[in-house]
Amino acid sequence: MKNKKAFEIQFNWIFVLIAGAAILIFFSSVIIKQKGITQSSTNIEMLKQMENIVSGAGVSTGTIVPLNIPNFDIKISCNKISVGYSSIQYQSMVLFAPLSIKGGRIITQTLAFNEPYRSANLLFITSVQAKYILIGDALMTEANKTLPSELDKEAFNIYDPSKIRNTNNYRAKLVFFNANVPSEVPSSLAKMQDSGVMAIKVTGRIEKGTVDFYKKSGNAFTLSESSAYLGKSSMIAAIYAENPEMYNCNMNNVFSRNRLVTQVYQGKARNLMANTARPDCRQVYSDSLPYLNRIESSSSRLSQAQRIDISDINDISSASISLESQNAEAQKLSCPMIY
Amino acid sequence: MNKKLEKKSQIQMFETISVLFIFFILIGIGAIFYVRVYKSNLDITKYGYSQSKSVAIAQRAMFLPELQCSKNKITTDNCIDLLKLEAAISVINSNEIHYYDLLEFGEINLTQVYPSSASAPKWAVYSRKIERPASSFLTFVPISLYDPAADTYGYGVLSIETQSK
Numbered sequence: 001m002k003n004k005k006a007f008e009i010q011f012n013w014i015f016v017l018i019a020g021a022a023i024l025i026f027f028s029s030v031i032i033k034q035k036g037i038t039q040s041s042t043n044i045e046m047l048k049q050m051e052n053i054v055s056g057a058g059v060s061t062g063t064i065v066p067l068n069i070p071n072f073d074i075k076i077s078c079n080k081i082s083v084g085y086s087s088i089q090y091q092s093m094v095l096f097a098p099l100s101i102k103g104g105r106i107i108t109q110t111l112a113f114n115e116p117y118r119s120a121n122l123l124f125i126t127s128v129q130a131k132y133i134l135i136g137d138a139l140m141t142e143a144n145k146t147l148p149s150e151l152d153k154e155a156f157n158i159y160d161p162s163k164i165r166n167t168n169n170y171r172a173k174l175v176f177f178n179a180n181v182p183s184e185v186p187s188s189l190a191k192m193q194d195s196g197v198m199a200i201k202v203t204g205r206i207e208k209g210t211v212d213f214y215k216k217s218g219n220a221f222t223l224s225e226s227s228a229y230l231g232k233s234s235m236i237a238a239i240y241a242e243n244p245e246m247y248n249c250n251m252n253n254v255f256s257r258n259r260l261v262t263q264v265y266q267g268k269a270r271n272l273m274a275n276t277a278r279p280d281c282r283q284v285y286s287d288s289l290p291y292l293n294r295i296e297s298s299s300s301r302l303s304q305a306q307r308i309d310i311s312d313i314n315d316i317s318s319a320s321i322s323l324e325s326q327n328a329e330a331q332k333l334s335c336p337m338i339y
Numbered sequence: 340m341n342k343k344l345e346k347k348s349q350i351q352m353f354e355t356i357s358v359l360f361i362f363f364i365l366i367g368i369g370a371i372f373y374v375r376v377y378k379s380n381l382d383i384t385k386y387g388y389s390q391s392k393s394v395a396i397a398q399r400a401m402f403l404p405e406l407q408c409s410k411n412k413i414t415t416d417n418c419i420d421l422l423k424l425e426a427a428i429s430v431i432n433s434n435e436i437h438y439y440d441l442l443e444f445g446e447i448n449l450t451q452v453y454p455s456s457a458s459a460p461k462w463a464v465y466s467r468k469i470e471r472p473a474s475s476f477l478t479f480v481p482i483s484l485y486d487p488a489a490d491t492y493g494y495g496v497l498s499i500e501t502q503s504k
Contacts, residue, residue, distance in 0.1 A: 012348070012351065012352070015352065015355065016355070019355065019359055023359075023362075026366075048388060048391075051395075052391065052395065055395035055398065055399065056395075056398075058398075058399050058402060058441075059398045059399070059401075059402045090440060091436060091437065091439070091440030092437060092440055114412055116412070117404070117409065117412060118404050118407075118409065118412065118414060119404050120404070256437070257404075260405065260430055260434060260437065261404050261405055263426070263430045264405045264423050264426045264427045264430055265423070265426075266426070267422075267423070267425065267426020267427075267429065267430070268420070268422045268423050268426055268487075270426075271422040271425060271426065271488075272422060272487065272488060275422075275488040276488060327411070331411065336422075336487035336488055336490065337410055337411060337487070339409055339411075339412070
């Protein structure tokens with residue numbers, strides 16, 4: 001009888017333990033699931049904010065907007081923005097930024113791509129915790145004036161590694177304008193992770209030139225890829241872009257937009273030709289069509305190129321100059337302007 | 340005596356089981372109520388997102404370089420170049436995927452109001468509609484219409500309908 005009592009008591013306790021454990025497991029799983037849902041909805045909320053920023057960039061141009069955001073790790077890649085496991089995919093996004101944006105404060109900047117008419121707005125985003133070191137000639141001065149003052153940036157006319165300080169940034173980018181990239185990384189930045197330090201060499205003028213992208217391998221800079229730029233906005237884009245892949249991908253999208261807008265201007269030039277009675281105006285529009293055709297075909301090639309080629313850039317640049325002179329001629333003759 | 344003791348322990352266990360059963364029923368009722376409230380909050384948030392997306396798409400349409408007036412690289416806001424418009428409609432129709440990324444599901448129409456005429460000129464700028472949208476927003480934007488050939492300005496209304504699944 002005593003054994004039976006003892007067995008019943010033990011059995012009761014075991015039963016209570018199992019029931020209690022089941023209740024705890026149930027509530028723990030509810031809490032973990034709810035935490036995951038809340039985290040996902042917060043990530044999506046952040047993505048919506050980024051989507052609004054990208055949309056707003058298409059509307060406004062020449063703006064600099066500092067923003068305070070929650071301390072998320074935002075990942076940006078070609079045509080994609082991710083926060084945690086949530087992401088938005090675009091068909092043709094134009095956004096130049098580091099691969100990872102950290103910190104609670106970001107700077108957004110927009111510049112118009114006017115080659116020779118406005119066809120796209122380039123959006124640049126970076127964190128205030130990223131450092132930009134600009135070295136070079138008059139081109140450096142122009143770039144420094146264009147970059148926001150809120151950025152953590154330093155400008156030097158001559159490269160002196162002893163003047164470059166490590167201010168505990170997660171990312172540092174050295175930009176050399178018409179100056180050679182040194183083979184050695186400055187000693188103050190040598191201990192940073194390889195992915196956190198990069199350099200670019202900009203060679204040319206404000207209108208066009210080439211860009212060489214370098215990456216840090218240990219204590220040395222090694223050339224990873226060369227590309228080209230057209231106009232100030234794409235030169236600034238090379239400064240913001242994390243790597244040549246991001247730069248080339250976004251420039252493909254820019255030239256895709258340029259191709260479409262050029263097709264519209266080709267149609268407008270033909271409409272103007274058909275609708276004007278004046279032979280001198282018709283001549284101007286007729287002369288402008290070959291230049292528009294050249295811009296359209298070069299933009300089409302660049303929209304699909306793996307790398308932005310300097311020969312196509314030169315083609316667009318020279319056609320743009322000729323088209324501008326035709327547009328000025330139309331203005332002089334009091335004809336409706338092409339653009 | 341033994342039978343009494345057996346019955347007592349059985350009754351005790353039965354009590355525990357029934358308490359647990361009622362407890363889980365109450366939890367279930369609470370969970371159903373919570374999920375319903377959460378779902379209605381989500382619907383409200385979703386509606387808000389659809390509205391803000393609609394505004395963003397309307398802004399994109401208004402500021403498309405393909406349509407915007409420009410003179411010597413200087414663009415004019417809230418103005419559509421009529422000569423560019425005709426070419427733009429053709430370009431937009433030939434590049435559906437590209438413009439879907441910008442304008443998504445919906446329809447954009449332009450109607451000339453002034454100078455008024457018997458048949459008010461109307462242009463279907465973009466159309467990609469879905470049969471049964473979950474939500475639909477219509478935005479009307481007054482817009483200036485510029486004819487570069489005649490160098491005259493008119494007045495029109497841009498209607499932007501955005502839909503979501």
